[in-house]
Amino acid sequence: MPTDERLYSYCAELMGSPILLKLYSHDEALASRIFQLIKRYEDLLTVNRAQSQVMSINHAAGQHPVTVSLPVYALIKCAKAASMAQDSAFNLAIGPLVKLWRIGFQGHRVPSAAEIAERLPLTRPQDVILDDEACSVFLAQAGMEIDLGAIAKGYIADRVRDSLRQQGVSDALINLGGNVHTLGNWSVGLKKPFAPGDALIGSIEVASQSVVTSGVYERYFEQDGKRWHHILDPRSGYPLDNELDSVTIISANSLDGDIWTTLIYGLGVVKGCAALRHHEDIEAIFVTKNRDVILSSQRNFRFSLLDDSYRLTG
Numbered sequence: 001m002p003t004d005e006r007l008y009s010y011c012a013e014l015m016g017s018p019i020l021l022k023l024y025s026h027d028e029a030l031a032s033r034i035f036q037l038i039k040r041y042e043d044l045l046t047v048n049r050a051q052s053q054v055m056s057i058n059h060a061a062g063q064h065p066v067t068v069s070l071p072v073y074a075l076i077k078c079a080k081a082a083s084m085a086q087d088s089a090f091n092l093a094i095g096p097l098v099k100l101w102r103i104g105f106q107g108h109r110v111p112s113a114a115e116i117a118e119r120l121p122l123t124r125p126q127d128v129i130l131d132d133e134a135c136s137v138f139l140a141q142a143g144m145e146i147d148l149g150a151i152a153k154g155y156i157a158d159r160v161r162d163s164l165r166q167q168g169v170s171d172a173l174i175n176l177g178g179n180v181h182t183l184g185n186w187s188v189g190l191k192k193p194f195a196p197g198d199a200l201i202g203s204i205e206v207a208s209q210s211v212v213t214s215g216v217y218e219r220y221f222e223q224d225g226k227r228w229h230h231i232l233d234p235r236s237g238y239p240l241d242n243e244l245d246s247v248t249i250i251s252a253n254s255l256d257g258d259i260w261t262t263l264i265y266g267l268g269v270v271k272g273c274a275a276l277r278h279h280e281d282i283e284a285i286f287v288t289k290n291r292d293v294i295l296s297s298q299r300n301f302r303f304s305l306l307d308d309s310y311r312l313t314g
């Protein structure tokens with residue numbers, strides 16, 4: 001990290017999240033170009049507004065294919081592949097269930113078993129029909145909805161990284177509401193689940209890597225003495241229930257980080273670690289409800305424990 005230059009921070013509120021950009025030079029124009037870029041991608045990908053390219057696909061479910069721009073098509077294609085993988089907890093067609101639970105939004109509630117059973121057949125990833133030539137997406141059944149909420153931030157963080165690089169920036173940190181991406185050497189805090197404010201379990205040292213954390217403490221509500229969080233099991237239609245409070249993925253690309261945080265939630269610690277053995281460049285930090293911090297490997301990062309109520313293993 002250059003020590004002779006000052007660090008400048010730029011903030012914005014986009015994608016329903018606080019966005020933070022840190023640079024080692026004072027450059028309002030660059031920051032504003034980056035925020036514009038994020039906004040343009042949000043406008044294409046969001047499902048939290050009436051209009052976007054993804055919403056056009058959803059509105060046409062059961063009726064006709066919709067031609068979209070190449071980046072949107074490529075992202076949906078990648079998301080479908082991740083959804084079709086064996087034992088995948090990631091599902092791009094999870095929309096009808098997300099809208100039913102409304103976790104993190106007004107009107108959240110525990111749906112009845114009948115309501116969930118009714119929607120499960122509308123979440124089949126194989127019913128997302130792609131046409132490479134037409135660059136179009138067709139949802140085969142009325143009522144289907146694509147939801148890229150789990151990967152949009154990662155995808156956009158990668159585009160921000162590319163854009164910064166193209167503009168000659170070699171030291172920068174971008175935090176898209178929890179998706180952190182870096183150019184150069186940075187220390188990224190690992191949040192303490194359910195703790196108030198900025199309490200940290202530890203710090204993660206990385207160089208030009210993405211650091212994505214998904215935690216059950218991020219968005220949830222309580223009902224019937226249970227905590228219902230926002231990562232749903234596509235098989236059951238209920239929030240994924242396992243030993244994890246959070247999982248952090250360190251990887252070159254933030255899109256991989258986003259997909260893998262969801263996959264790991266579905267797999268848990270043991271199967272998750274086993275799966276990562278086949279993917280050298282995807283590394284995980286698991287934080288369990290028992291306060292164990294488990295590292296799958298430590299090739300592209302260094303972890304320091306800062307909270308001694310947690311135990312570091314692995």
Ligand code: ADP
Nearest residue numbers: 089090091094098149150214218230231232234
């Ligand atoms: P955030 O970054 O907003 O905390 P996550 O990256 O943890 O969100 O992803 C959660 C979001 O992904 C949910 O709000 C929902 O929109 C979507 N989602 C929930 N369950 C799944 C799933 N099994 N597969 C794909 N997307 C999901």
Ligand code: MG
Nearest residue numbers: 149150153258
């Ligand atoms: Mg996310």
Ligand code: MG
Nearest residue numbers: 178213214215
């Ligand atoms: Mg998250």
